[in-house]
Amino acid sequence: xxxxxxxxxxxxxxxxxxxxxxxxxxxxxxxxxxxxxxxxxxxxxxxxxxxxxxxxxxxxxxxxxxxxxxxxxxxxxxxxxxxxxxxxxxxxxxxxxxxxxxxxxxxxxxxxxxxxxxxxxxxxxxxxxx
Amino acid sequence: xxxxxxxxxxxxxxxxxxxxxxxxxxxxxxxxxxxxxxxxxxxxxxxxxxxxxxxxxxxxxxxxxxxxxxxxxxxxxxxxxxxxxxxxxxxxxxxxxxxxxxxxxxxxxxxxxxxxxxxxxxxxxxxxxxxxxxxxxxxxxxxxxxxxxxxxxxxxxxxxxxxxxxxxxxxxxxxxxxxxxxxxxxxxxxxxxxxxxxxxxxxxxxxxxxxxxxxxxxxxxxxxxxxxxxxxxxxxxxxxxxxxxxxxxxxxxxxxxxxxxxxxxxxxxxxxxxxxxxxxxxxx
Numbered sequence: 001x002x003x004x005x006x007x008x009x010x011x012x013x014x015x016x017x018x019x020x021x022x023x024x025x026x027x028x029x030x031x032x033x034x035x036x037x038x039x040x041x042x043x044x045x046x047x048x049x050x051x052x053x054x055x056x057x058x059x060x061x062x063x064x065x066x067x068x069x070x071x072x073x074x075x076x077x078x079x080x081x082x083x084x085x086x087x088x089x090x091x092x093x094x095x096x097x098x099x100x101x102x103x104x105x106x107x108x109x110x111x112x113x114x115x116x117x118x119x120x121x122x123x124x125x126x127x128x129x130x
Numbered sequence: 131x132x133x134x135x136x137x138x139x140x141x142x143x144x145x146x147x148x149x150x151x152x153x154x155x156x157x158x159x160x161x162x163x164x165x166x167x168x169x170x171x172x173x174x175x176x177x178x179x180x181x182x183x184x185x186x187x188x189x190x191x192x193x194x195x196x197x198x199x200x201x202x203x204x205x206x207x208x209x210x211x212x213x214x215x216x217x218x219x220x221x222x223x224x225x226x227x228x229x230x231x232x233x234x235x236x237x238x239x240x241x242x243x244x245x246x247x248x249x250x251x252x253x254x255x256x257x258x259x260x261x262x263x264x265x266x267x268x269x270x271x272x273x274x275x276x277x278x279x280x281x282x283x284x285x286x287x288x289x290x291x292x293x294x295x296x297x298x299x300x301x302x303x304x305x306x307x308x309x310x311x312x313x314x315x316x317x318x319x320x321x322x323x324x325x326x327x328x329x330x331x332x333x334x335x336x337x338x339x340x341x342x343x344x345x346x347x348x349x350x351x352x353x354x355x356x357x358x359x360x361x362x363x364x365x366x367x368x369x370x371x372x373x374x375x376x377x378x379x380x381x382x383x384x385x386x387x388x389x390x391x392x393x394x395x396x397x398x399x400x401x402x403x404x405x406x407x408x409x410x411x412x413x414x
Contacts, residue, residue, distance in 0.1 A: 085358045089299025092361040112295025
């Protein structure tokens with residue numbers, strides 16, 4: 001069985017904040033980002049690597065540094081424990097047009113390993129459920 | 131307890147490339163048919179350490195990998211601090227052939243990955259008679275550029291971290307953690323702008339689509355192997371090349387990405403051993 005996407009994203013703060021190595025990797029990062037799953041936006045506030053808030057949107061006039069958007073199907077495949085080829089990495093998805101990453105790339109690129117691990121963190125839930 | 135040594139030995143050789151002195155580092159192990167291995171962009175010869183410690187290979191092959199100029203432990207040429215490194219097809223071909231001559235290699239097998247795979251195609255096009263067989267990993271005559279390379283070398287972004295972060299997605303999710311992170315470690319150690327300079331060759335200087343029809347696999351056998359998780363050189367990219375060359379053998383490797391020999395050596399040997407056995411059987 002699969003964890004619903006909404007449940008997966010709502011577990012993100014705990015998955016990240018319980019991961020000491022990931023927190024260390026993001027220790028100089030403070031920013032807000034947006035994740036869109038299908039038509040549903042989520043706003044994630046990051047304070048020195050720790051997720052300090054996750055809010056379900058839409059929230060009118062909310063700003064963010066960059067956004068990662070994809071269909072429900074793309075996120076579902078991305079969060080499988082072993083995603084299929086070309087659904088296993090945010091840039092693989094972006095290259096094939098299944099993800100759109102827009103906004104200011106500076107915080108993403110300067111913390112690329114951190115963000116790749118953060119965005120893929122719900123894979124751990126699927127591994128436990130299955 | 132006796133110390134455990136790898137059977138790999140490393141040395142430096144001094145060569146002149148395009149009028150400039152270079153001190154090139156290389157490692158080797160094994161005896162038999164020379165097997166010259168070419169690493170990926172922005173990395174170095176350590177990627178082949180598993181092949182060099184696999185007796186099924188080294189019992190029959192002398193496995194050799196050099197760090198390309200500006201890479202790994204090869205010393206950058208005098209004056210490097212005032213220039214931008216950019217790899218070109220001509221310079222890459224010269225480096226391979228000069229190194230091979232310096233070591234006195236006689237009709238080696240050349241195995242190259244990524245940019246190494248691309249240059250293997252150039253060798254097949256124009257120098258086939260000099261080689262016993264050619265193996266391209268993650269190789270294609272052309273790949274569509276898909277990202278902004280400017281991020282790879284600028285003072286406000288840590289070059290090692292961004293190079294590793296970028297290529298981390300090219301590794302298959304099944305690859306074991308230790309091998310994955312060792313592969314990334316090598317990317318974290320590249321000199322500033324070197325990965326980007328290699329990609330100049332890859333993205334700008336080496337579109338071979340108009341030339342691969344000249345490859346004659348009867349003169350020199352050509353094998354192409356691409357990991358199913360490689361989204362930089364995709365299996366479809368390699369397939370387009372394979373279709374244009376008569377007699378090429380192409381394999382899509384399951385549960386592997388862009389760095390098969392270093393990201394998951396146990397999985398890779400399932401694919402490469404039969405090919406090395408075949409080359410040995412038909413050319414010895």
